[in-house]
Amino acid sequence: MIDRSAPRGVLPAAEPRGVQTVQAALPVRPRTGRLLVLATVFVCAACGLVYELELLALGSYLIGDSVTQASVVLSVMVFAMGVGSLLAKRLRHRPAFGFGAIEAALALLGGFSAMTLYASFAWLGESRPALVAFSFGIGVLIGAEIPLLMVLIQRIRRQDAGGAVADLFAADYVGALAGGLAFPFLLLPVLGQLTGAMLTGTVNAVVGGGLVLWLFRHDLSRRCRWLLVTANATVLALLASATVLVDDFERAARTAVYGAEVRVAAQTGVQELVLTGPSTGSPRSLDLFLDGRLRVSGYDEYRYHEALVHPAMTGPHSRVLVLGGGDGLAAREVLRYRDVASVTVVELDPGVVRLARTDPMLSALNARAYADPRLGVVTEDAFHWLRGPAARDRFDVIVSDLPDPGITPSTKLYSQEFYGLAARALKPGGRIAVHAGPLTTRPRTYWTVESTLRAAGLLTTPYSTGGRLSGFAAGPDRTQGAADAPPQDWGFVLAARDRVPDLRVDRDTPALRAVSTRGLQDAARDAARSRPAAGLPPSTLPHPRYQ
Numbered sequence: 001m002i003d004r005s006a007p008r009g010v011l012p013a014a015e016p017r018g019v020q021t022v023q024a025a026l027p028v029r030p031r032t033g034r035l036l037v038l039a040t041v042f043v044c045a046a047c048g049l050v051y052e053l054e055l056l057a058l059g060s061y062l063i064g065d066s067v068t069q070a071s072v073v074l075s076v077m078v079f080a081m082g083v084g085s086l087l088a089k090r091l092r093h094r095p096a097f098g099f100g101a102i103e104a105a106l107a108l109l110g111g112f113s114a115m116t117l118y119a120s121f122a123w124l125g126e127s128r129p130a131l132v133a134f135s136f137g138i139g140v141l142i143g144a145e146i147p148l149l150m151v152l153i154q155r156i157r158r159q160d161a162g163g164a165v166a167d168l169f170a171a172d173y174v175g176a177l178a179g180g181l182a183f184p185f186l187l188l189p190v191l192g193q194l195t196g197a198m199l200t201g202t203v204n205a206v207v208g209g210g211l212v213l214w215l216f217r218h219d220l221s222r223r224c225r226w227l228l229v230t231a232n233a234t235v236l237a238l239l240a241s242a243t244v245l246v247d248d249f250e251r252a253a254r255t256a257v258y259g260a261e262v263r264v265a266a267q268t269g270v271q272e273l274v275l276t277g278p279s280t281g282s283p284r285s286l287d288l289f290l291d292g293r294l295r296v297s298g299y300d301e302y303r304y305h306e307a308l309v310h311p312a313m314t315g316p317h318s319r320v321l322v323l324g325g326g327d328g329l330a331a332r333e334v335l336r337y338r339d340v341a342s343v344t345v346v347e348l349d350p351g352v353v354r355l356a357r358t359d360p361m362l363s364a365l366n367a368r369a370y371a372d373p374r375l376g377v378v379t380e381d382a383f384h385w386l387r388g389p390a391a392r393d394r395f396d397v398i399v400s401d402l403p404d405p406g407i408t409p410s411t412k413l414y415s416q417e418f419y420g421l422a423a424r425a426l427k428p429g430g431r432i433a434v435h436a437g438p439l440t441t442r443p444r445t446y447w448t449v450e451s452t453l454r455a456a457g458l459l460t461t462p463y464s465t466g467g468r469l470s471g472f473a474a475g476p477d478r479t480q481g482a483a484d485a486p487p488q489d490w491g492f493v494l495a496a497r498d499r500v501p502d503l504r505v506d507r508d509t510p511a512l513r514a515v516s517t518r519g520l521q522d523a524a525r526d527a528a529r530s531r532p533a534a535g536l537p538p539s540t541l542p543h544p545r546y547q
Helices: 030-063 066-091 093-122 130-155 161-215 222-258 299-313 329-334 350-358 362-367 381-387 410-415 416-425 443-455 517-529
Strands: 262-267 273-276 287-290 295-297 321-322 342-346 377-378 397-403 424-438 459-463 491-496
Touching: 030 093, 030 130, 030 161, 066 093, 066 130, 093 130, 093 161, 093 222, 130 161, 161 222, 222 262, 222 273, 262 350, 273 350, 287 491, 299 329, 299 397, 299 424, 299 443, 299 491, 299 517, 321 329, 329 342, 329 397, 350 362, 381 410, 381 416, 410 416, 416 424, 416 443, 424 443, 443 459, 443 491, 459 517
Parallel strands: 321 342, 321 397, 342 377, 397 424
Antiparallel strands: 262 273, 273 287, 287 295, 424 491, 459 491
């Protein structure tokens, strides 16, 4: 939640020293003038909060680790607001012109912030410096607003400082509420981040410039009036031009990030989906990105999904639950067993399921798993679903095919509480297979997942597809050029309630390309050698430990 309790400006308790407040000549009655100023405060506060939320969302999407990015954006912005409040003292002799110039600059900076951050990420490969710079710049301009508006509202009609402060902050906080609700429910789903930011900048420029150029026009010299008119017209023209060209910009940026074969790009209510590769031919050339992170690589995804699914299927497997895995690839491996009676896929994003059903290449890669009558789909958060009555039906196998535990929004899905709910859904003798992140490159994260499973009352066997795995074959049909690529380091944990699960592949298992009993056992021995001597504490909802 955004904390707007910190002052947005240094508010004078009395008339500023050395500045004599003279009643302004207004084209309307003083009461109407005050309402217009307060309405402007409302709109400017809404725009300011949209800029903050847009920086938070885009920073988390482009850089990752939403907790760190939120801390950086908010702390830098609040600090900058204090700086802006102090700098506004230099403009108190010309409050109308100063406020108009600040709003034009804020509309330009805030309106183009999302596009600039995305461009920095796409072509420079780094957006953190731009994120900090925009947080500081926007914060300075927001912080300068309230002191100048305080002077302006006192020029309409003098009143005690406490009453003026109460009026301004009431309008400011209510406007912040409006902006905070408009961003996730209107701007982001309807317009997207780039167009939404530019529309916000347009509103900011029109309202801020309109207040000064009409209501306080007699406070402006002819030269200042023309300067503000020119500045606002230029800002609006730039924003309008960028809005017209935003689709071309997005296509060019996606090409820079994902390559030339971007075939599907969609923003769902949960994340951005990007599918690359040709529309015909081998599905092994397909790549699926979720929020900028490679989620599926067609040429070697089978190594991941075979290693995740088949060790859990060696015991009873009539009823199987797949948590995540909306791409249908884990379900594809499960459905290779003819004695599987039902598969339930719990996926948060219906857009992923829709893409896996309808895209010809992705549906070919998942062997049209969604056409199998044994498969059912639930579009819901996995944690919430496991808490509900539907999870009381016990499952023989649970496959946890969820995003990496190092991604902050996934932390609760790798918590002790989550695994406790999953264990409750297992039948006696059932197994749960968990994707636990890379073992060799992020061992602390991996072993935290393993210790969290044990804290939930499960007995575990860790293994990985990386490192010295003599039994994991590259597969006979890797795409040309990919065979020389280093193997992906995928870490897994197999867990059960009643006994330590053994890693093997049943003789009746359908022919596999990458997994064998020998490879699994070698993988378990390699993983055991890297276990920390001192046990790691589990991750819980109030104390997440993934980094």
